[in-house]
Amino acid sequence: MPPTPTSYLPHDQGPRLIIYAQTFHSPTGEYHSLLPLLTSNSGLTHLIIAAIHLNSDPSALTLNDHPPSDPRFSTLWTETQWLQGAGVKVLGMLGGAAKGSYERLSGPTSQFEAYYAPLHAMILAHKLDGLDLDVEEETSLSTITRLISRLRTDFGPSFIITMAPVATALIPDPRVQPAAPRPTLASSPPGPNPLHPSLPHLSGFSYAELEASAWGKEVAWYNAQFYCGWGDAGSTQWYEAIVSSGGWDPQRVVLGVVTNPANGAGHVGVEKLAEVCRALRARYRDGEEDRFGGVMGWEWFNTGMGTDEDMCHVLDIVPDVDVVAAGWVSVLGRVLRNRLPPVAAQQSKSGAGGGFGGYTAEQIRQMVLPKQQEQQRNITQTQGGNGQTDTSSTTTTTDRDTKWPEETVASLVSLGFDRRSAIAALDATDGNVDLAAGFLFD
Incomplete structure (x- = not known):
């Protein structure tokens, strides 16, 4: 008798299981089909097609190196419709390691409209369910909020709008004393502190500030990258630090990993990854409600085929799978997408809006230092489209080191605020004195 197929939760319930796909053909031109994700009953909830680029010619939008309408993608678009018909949401990814897309959207209205129009047309033409904003270049928050506003x-x-920060973007910098958080309604959970700088990352703006704004509510979740020296998915520690010390809602943070050592540094074997996912799912549950955001993997075509250990574990858990890549997804699907019995409500470790919660500043330093060293060792390594090749970071300041004019800082200090909080407020508001004062008075 054949084995009974695994029964999963509905696609819109439970932790997410997400795969990025960027490499669609082998060097000899063979197409890497997505259909095994369906035929293997993998439990996939979302597929993200990468990477959309806005090039110097506004009309020359490309999916990787070719127009999305190129015949080479005809099978891809047919298969995405099959996936959507089965309930999987299909998004596009804008940006990645190739810089320029967000810079081109940052200009005056006429420039924004010129570059946005082909993006809008592509989304319509291929019936995408959403857009993942992977910002790996220095970008202003106003550029992101304008794009989010227009998409909505x-x-x-x-329409699903997601973002893909590196994990350090969601952790407060322990070198800077926490500023007082903005108040929250008693009925709302604490969130990340918009006045506290994060650890260095790639995007140039504050994700905590975005999350605290009206436009943060339009972001469905964050596909955080825990690899290439920007994080570690080999234990629960980094994820828990984001929730506990950063103040993030775990439902809004997805654990991002590389699915093959060739896709970027920091690969975690699927057996170990399944253990981490099982622990995080158990940790973030409240009765019948799953609060763990889920897992995303970069990327599809060579998933699970990088080590003998991964392939053996996949075939041990899913012996009848035809494609190892689909088996890798299925291994995680059986951990994340099955229905679990209710449990008693658990005590949250979430910090109160950007303090260090359950982690001390020293613990964060010790956690981050090895990853920073790894990131420096691998910084010149060519990564996949969602991988990192840039070391740009947010600016952190001390009492003696600030990019803002002294008279600007003094204007806030004269209102009765300490200098450190004044600098943090200016950092969070890109130097807008009125908005910074409003944060501090709140």
Whole structure:
């Protein structure tokens, strides 16, 4: 008798299981089909097609190196419709390691419209369910909020907008004393502190500030990259630090990993990864409600085929799978997508809006230092589209070191605030004195 197929939760319930796909053909031109994700009953909830680039010619939008309408992608777009028909949401990814897309959207209205128009047309033409904003270049928060606002206006409330920061972007910098958090309603959970700088990352703006704004509510979740020296998915420590010390809601943070050592530094074997996912799912549950955001893997075509250990574990757990890549997803699907019995409500470790919660500043330093060293060792390594090749970071300041004019800082100090809080507020508001004062008075 054949084995009974695994029964999963509905796609819109439980932790997410996400795969990015960027490499669609082998060097000899063979197409890497996505259909095994369906035929293997993998439990996939979301597929993200990468990477969309806005090039110098506004009309020359490309999916990797070719127009999305190129015949080479005809099978891809047919298969994405099959996935959507089975309930999987299909998103596009804008940006990645190739810089320039967000810079081109940062200009005056006429420039923004010129570059946005082909992106809008592509989303419509290929019936994408959402867009993942992978910002790996120095970008202003106003550029991101303008894009989010336009996407929401044009595509409505069901359109999924996600972001893909590196994990350090969600952890407060322990070198800077926490500033007082903005107040929150008693009925709302504490969130990340917009006045506290994060650890260095790639995007140039504050994700905590975005999350605290009206436009943060339009971001469905964050596909955080725990690899290439920017994080570690080999234990629960980094994820728990984001929730506990950063103040992030675990439902809004997805654990991002590389699915093959060739896709970037920091690969975690699937057996170990399944253990981490099982622990995080158990840790972040409240009765019948799953609060763990889920897992994303970069990327599809060579998933699970980088080590003998991964392939053996996949075939041990899913012996009848035809494609190892789909088996890798299925291994995680059986951990994340099955229905679990209710449990008693658990005590949250979430910090109160950007303090260090359950982690001390020294613990964060010790956690981050090895990853920073790894990131420096691998910084010149060519990564996949979602991998990192840039070391740009947010600016952190001390009492003696600030990029803001002294008279600007003094104007806030004269209102009765200490200098460190004044500098943190200016950092969080890109130097807007009125907005910084409003944060501090709140």
